Amino acid sequence: MSQAITSTQNTAPAAGFRADLQGLRALAVLLVMCYHIWFSRVSGGVDIFLMLSAFFLTGSLTRKLGSGQKVSVLGNWLHRFSRLLPQAALIIVATAVTAWLVLPATGWLALINEAFASLFFKQNWALAETNVDYYAFNTSASSPLQHFWSLSVQGQIFILWPVLLVVCAFIWRRFFSRYRFELIAFIMFAAVFAGSLGYSIYLTAADQRLAYFHTGTRMWEFALGSMLALALPLLSRLPAWLRRIGGWTGLLVIVSCGALLDVEGQFPGYLALVPTLGAALLIMAPEPRSWKNPAGILSLAPLTKLGGLSYGMYLWHWPLLVFYLQLAGVDQASPLAGTVLIFGSIGLSWLSTRWVEKPLLRLERPHRLPILAMVRRPQLVSQAFVITLVAMVAAAPIGVWDSNVQQRKVQAASQSPEENPGAQATADWDPSPAALTLPLRTDLDTEWQTPGDHCTGKYSPQDPAIMFCNQGGDPNVAPDLVLLGDSHIQHWSDAAAATVEASGGSWVMIYHPGCRYGSSTMPWDAQECAAFQEAAQDYVTKLAPSMVLTVATQTVGAPDEFGNSAASQETMVDGYADAIDPFVEAGSQVIAMRDTPRFESSIPDCVGRHRSDDTACDAPVADKLAAVNPVDTFLASHDYGSSVRPFEMTSLLCPEGICKAVIGNVLVYIDDSHLSKTFVNSAATRFASAFSAASGWPREEMTSR
Incomplete structure (x- = not known):
């Protein structure tokens, strides 16, 4: 000392x-x-x-x-x-x-x-x-x-x-x-x-x-x-x-x-x-x-x-x-x-x-x-x-320790795409036992997704409550898609941006970490979250994009019979209807996405502890999500018609009812609930297909641009 x-x-x-x-x-x-x-x-x-x-x-x-x-x-x-x-x-x-x-x-x-x-x-x-x-x-x-x-x-x-x-x-x-x-x-x-x-x-x-x-x-x-x-x-x-x-x-x-x-x-x-x-x-x-x-x-x-x-x-x-x-x-x-x-x-x-x-x-x-x-x-x-x-x-x-870490980075960079196909892995794909699982657990800080550029011009928010804003595609036209929410909308942003831009569209993403859009259950920064939600609603309503993608459900730890957080509980975002009504009235289609399954501890840490068997970190989807998608129940009780559409990627993350820690030798998560950029990029094609089925994208008017 x-x-x-x-x-x-x-x-x-x-x-x-x-x-x-x-x-x-x-x-x-x-x-x-x-x-x-x-x-x-x-x-x-x-x-x-x-x-x-x-x-x-x-x-x-x-x-x-x-x-x-x-x-x-x-x-x-x-x-x-x-x-x-x-x-x-x-x-x-x-x-x-x-x-x-x-x-x-x-x-x-x-x-x-x-x-x-x-x-x-x-x-x-x-x-x-x-x-x-x-x-x-x-x-x-x-x-x-x-x-x-x-x-x-x-x-x-x-x-x-x-x-x-x-x-x-x-x-x-x-x-x-x-x-x-x-x-x-x-x-x-x-x-x-x-x-x-x-x-x-x-x-x-x-x-x-x-x-x-x-x-x-x-x-x-x-x-x-x-x-x-x-x-x-x-x-x-x-x-x-x-x-x-x-x-x-x-x-x-x-x-x-x-x-x-x-x-x-x-x-x-x-x-x-x-x-x-x-x-x-x-x-x-x-x-x-x-x-x-x-x-x-x-x-x-x-x-x-x-x-x-x-x-x-x-x-x-x-x-x-x-x-x-x-x-x-x-x-x-x-x-x-x-x-x-x-x-x-x-x-x-x-x-x-x-x-x-x-x-x-x-x-x-x-x-x-x-x-x-x-x-x-x-x-x-x-x-x-x-x-x-x-x-x-x-x-x-x-x-020596640092050298070992750097050598693993060199080895990872030299691996062929076939050794880490991620979501593109076929049923007969056979992983190489010598191939490292990507991303490396020492590189997870690079796995957050922020595609595009910072918002400028007419896309630039005037309210300081909106601190994070990215845009992509043609900045001279109204955005086709706005991604709105917290980090759980952010971790799909690479795939969503690629889907829109592939058809010549434009997009904007505004988000506030830890602040689920529409939820009245505020995080520790409750005042900032409330200000963001109010500013975001006004911002998106004025933009009137063709589509607004939000996460409509939320997964939280639910206590078991002993009072421990051993299972996950999925519910509809409590204030979702009031939060999206202005968008619907402005003519935007709302894509109500189901939340990502949430684990009780860090998936990369779990995989590290079970190096010989990463399936030890998997879990049944029934332990992570509700038996029925809460969005389906919500829409059945509201007369939105085609203005609000359900969307989920659960079958990608939980094939055959098992939520996976590793798919195609790629870490699905970077912690307990956020997806890795490497995995999302490998799933871009499947995301685009599911998103198009839910939203009807690309629209007919895209061909006239």
Whole structure:
């Protein structure tokens, strides 16, 4: 995590060593672990770690600079990273290898990128770029390396802080030598604190996901630790009774922070001041190990020993938790399992400290490498050697994993179309046992369909509630088809667009993910969904296309007799009639499509687990869809005539009554309910035939164009 929580393996305490701060490290990491494991919440302990790391770093460098000693920025960097990297690299490699062996291939590429990003201290930016929501606590689906964001932020600060202090020392000697160096440094860090905190408050309100991982929004926490280190000699002059009360208050704040504060909603803005100021009060508290002081508790031997292991405990606990939840198939650890995970993290931290960190640190001693006697600054060279050695050894297995993934991509690209016919597979087609199933489970992020171009001109929606709009065909004529709805209309869009364009027609698609058109059962973004439906109805009515294709039913998980979501339930979209009436009145024909069968878990993951038998992931259509198409029942009770026509592709997806995971050596789904682009493209001919039968397309007027 940081120098603030790295193990202190010295045989004797250094000057100024405070056992209570070692206990504070242990308390903070235990809070982080407990909140992650049992409550799926953020405790504020990480913020304490960040502040503490700057407290120790600034205190050490200030003593040297203030006494006139020279400080080597390069030497400081090498010193810090030679201590941070060994355990971090071990845990990154152990996590990557375990993920390669036990986790679904759907997340491999992301994990490879995160492993390299973590190894080179830029994981926070990688997570920010992929828009990870640290607070969306489905821990079982999280990355086992996600927690390395904080170590990356700290590594970046460890590069910046010595530079700031050396520059500050230069300014002090040149212009303000009549003042104490600590005062000049305090003013500098106060400016950093104010600017970073203001930016953190702003960005947390504007984009909390980015704010959580942004180094700029975290700098104030380090600046606070630095200011405390500089001001502590003065603060220690306050009455002991006052500092004692502050210390007990700080301890109470730290323990209760995660339970009482809306950490998920407002961190790392001004609310992150609560745990960090609580830690500051504890640092200011009297140091004597007395039961009347918080130091009496924090200096207890079990806590101080755990403080020396806290770095490894933090780094080990998250991948252990993620792997346990995924392999056990649960969303939260039980009290017993959580306890085992905590003790497992402690044990692994002891092992990695004892057998990895300490031996590598001993290599830094020049006499361990006699060749170093020939160089001018053997300590720096030995530290650089340790860092380089660790980075190369750690990067090797991650590179092998990445190479394996890339080789599979090359093999997949070289396969002939006959090896992956998909929906075009004939009854006598015989798959090659050596052929890879497509799409590769590492390439599923490329399987979303967005045919055509972004809408322009008269097709461009004026209402900002319509955020996604694509068009194809002749833009100078009224569209023949509008595809309207959510991602379940989107995943047929390649085939629908090809069907229309093959006859010289034009089309438009507007959609909002997770928002089924006509449904009053809103998703989490209910306000956006409602606005989209209203805007979409007005947009399509004014366009008055020949046809409007919507998904008219919806499949949702239905609880079984034990309360588990083990089957699917299909119903008609509840507000469908009111939603399509304006289109019918405008002269458009509505094509009411039946929903895609929905599974209870990811099909690619299931296929990966049953590599020798992908039929293990199939399911009877009776478990996925209603016995009678709800659209047929709906039309029987409404007098629409030919203005509304039923349409379904169930026989394609569920041949002979069995909904398939793989057809023609092609994955049908990219998750539990969305079709793969590869499969839909293979089914374009069958889609066109079924669509023409339902809608009468192409129309007679097409021949006159």
